[in-house]
């Protein structure tokens with residue numbers, strides 16, 4: 001029996017094969033819009049029968065390899081969110097975006113461990129680790145998953161947790177997409193109702209000083225404080241707010257979840273003292289407004305080529321290199337984010353998982369467009385930061401250029417990667433789930 005779905009030239013094929021990030025063009029053989037676990041299981045079974053790979057797309061924020069010839073399962077219609085305020089948990093289906101969890105949890109004064117953009121999918125984010133604005137306080141999103149329902153290559157629908165299938169539970173939380181299609185998961189929520197946060201934007205005249213001030217400041221702040229620096233040159237475009245238009249801007253983004261807003265204010269004031277701000281949105285806000293802090297534009301699709309390195313520290317010398325290659329005078333054709341890690345991110349979870357990178361104090365993410373020269377300039381920055389690198393990189397901030405057989409090496413500890421490869425052999429010997437960052441041979445061959 002043919003797989004039920006949309007094929008090239010039919011109906012909504014063009015719309016459904018494209019996600020937010022257009023860095024890859026998918027040409028699936030068929031696209032299935034799943035409405036139930038049974039739909040997912042049937043699509044996987046049919047793909048196995050036809051010896052086709054299976055791809056999964058919720059929002060398309062995190063592409064890896066093209067889903068050419070694949071059965072592409074779109075999960076957006078699996079959109080149910082259930083919050084249990086007494087157990088402080090949320091159960092979400094595969095197509096849920098963070099914004100829906102944030103809103104549902106906020107009604108009870110609770111917060112999930114979402115990332116900077118509420119438009120990102122909760123499951124895709126969590127399977128790669130998940131470093132959000134409460135991460136220094138509570139850890140990776142993957143550390144707080146209670147169970148996952150997953151359809152594996154043998155067609156089984158499994159409830160996977162620390163008691164049932166603990167090995168698969170270990171692997172799914174950090175390398176999930178290689179082992180099946182997650183249809184639902186449950187995770188912890190945290191009692192955070194408000195933040196003191198927002199962004200401070202500095203113009204080119206203050207840019208390098210801000211990088212140094214941030215290096216000194218970030219070393220001293222408590223685990224309740226999340227922060228990052230974004231460096232970017234705005235186009236000379238009337239759509240850009242006049243104070244930013246055509247200028248190099250250093251954004252400092254802060255989010256303090258501590259109980260005392262005065263303490264958050266005092267910490268922000270230390271950065272405000274660096275110089276005049278073009279924009280200052282730092283304020284007390286309900287947690288439900290967390291997406292306004294980074295306010296990432298995720299409405300219009302883009303072709304973004306992301307790469308990252310994890311840093312064991314970000315000191316004055318690192319700030320100087322960053323300033324030289326991505327600061328106001330660099331005219332860098334890419335955007336750069338330095339994000340503070342540490343705190344709970346460096347501690348092991350109560351139930352072990354494969355998420356590595358617990359030795360990172362900061363992440364350095366650089367995003368270029370498709371032009372080869374722009375990507376080469378981005379790589380030059382990452383190479384120049386090698387003296388501060390842990391040697392690792394973070395799966396969620398990796399892009400299509402790292403979806404190679406060797407690309408997974410910096411994502412995991414080497415003994416864990418060997419174990420993941422064994423498990424891949426055990427659970428998915430025909431590599432049905434290969435439209436993702438490969439653990440073994442890459443591509444769709």
Ligand SMILES: Cc1cc2nc3c(=O)[nH]c(=O)nc-3n(C[C@H](O)[C@H](O)[C@H](O)COP(=O)(O)OP(=O)(O)OC[C@H]3O[C@@H](n4cnc5c(N)ncnc54)[C@H](O)[C@@H]3O)c2cc1C
Pocket residue numbers: 019056057058059060061062063064075094114115116117119120121122123124125126127128129130131132176177180181182183296298396397435436437
């Ligand atoms: C603007 C922006 C902000 C971001 N902010 C953060 C951040 O703060 N912290 C952070 O850690 N990451 C962040 N990310 C990275 C993001 O977490 C990853 O790109 C993530 O993979 C996106 O998941 P998605 O479902 O939205 O995207 P999709 O592209 O739909 O999915 C990405 C991949 O996840 C896997 N996947 C998705 N759903 C399933 C499923 N049900 N079963 C099995 N595999 C599945 C598939 O391999 C899929 O290719 C950000 C990305 C963007 C573009």
